[in-house]
Amino acid sequence: MPEHRVGTQKEFEAAREELLAEEKELTRRGDELARKRRELPWVPVEKDYSFETAEGTKSLADLFDERAQLLIYHFMFGPPYEAGCPVCSSIADNLDPNVVHLKARDVTLVCSSRAPLDKLLAYRERMGWSFDWVSTVGSDFHRDLGFLHTEQELRPFLEGGIPPTVRQMAEASGTDVPGYVTEGPGLSSYVLSDGTVHRTYVTSARGLEPAMAYYGLLDRTPMGRHEEGEETHWLRRHDEYGKT
Incomplete structure (x- = not known):
């Protein structure tokens, strides 16, 4: 445990009061950004995407399941993978229990x-999730949103120094580094209006942190995320913690 300044209750309360003012300002700023996010222009989805589901082949419009809004998490599980990305798996752990609450809000x-x-559904059973998981027919859907790259596009990265965490995640997913990094995580949002599907929002990278509740909780602990300088990523699939 690192050394840290120790103070009195009075000093803590004074510092906490100052911090609280900043936290409230951040909350207000977050509300403003949420409003601006909702005001982004809607883009009609003109391409006919298809998805393999447990109930057969479906269109993007079919995935709404008779609701007006649709959120799709683009889970890193490429064709050569033997298991889902551990980081995406940790996100799915957070998404799964929220499905029922989202349905209540259309x-x-x-x-x-x-x-x-079949790979996706077998992995879902292993992880104990219940959300609907679809397999894209072809590469266009993830590619068009910027969540799929070619090895040629990634060559500068692949020819550089590969971070140990990337090698770790590739190995954990049962593939090599190129097979792993060609996939990318993301979240996209849609609305079905007057029979037309519109894309309303897309995000990736740290934009996905709202779906990673453990980081928000760690940010409130004395040591925080404590990831600086780590050679390997601490995240594991929830059934792998404690394994050597």
């Missing part, structure tokens, strides 16, 4: 990956 949430459907 929102359907599904995960989409490029691996064959």
Whole structure:
């Protein structure tokens, strides 16, 4: 445990009061950003995307499941993977229990990956999730949103020094580094209005942190995320903690 300044209760309360003012300002700023996010222009989805599901082949419009809004988490599970990305798996742990609450607000949430459907459903059973998981037919859906790259596009990265965490995640997913990093995580949002599907929002990278509740909780602990300088990533699939 690192050394830290120790103070009195009075000093704590004074510092906490100052911090609280900043936290409230951040909350207000977050509310403003949420409003601006909702005001983004809607873009009609003109391409006919198809998805393999447990109920057969469906269109993007079918995935709404008779609701007006749709959230899709683009889960890193490419065709050569033997298991889902551990980081995406930790996100799915957070998404799964929220599906029922989103449905209550007219929102359907599904995960989409490029691996064959039987792989996805077997992995879902292993993890104990219940959300709908679809397999894209072809590469266009993830590619068009910027969540799929070619090895040629990634060559500068692949020819540089590969971070140990990337090698770790590739190995944990049962593939090599190129097979792992060609996939990318993301979240996309849609609305079905007057029979037309519109894309309303897309995010990736740290924009996904709202779906990673453990980081918000760690940010409130004395040591925080405590990831600086770590050679390997601490995240594991929830059934792998404690394994050597």
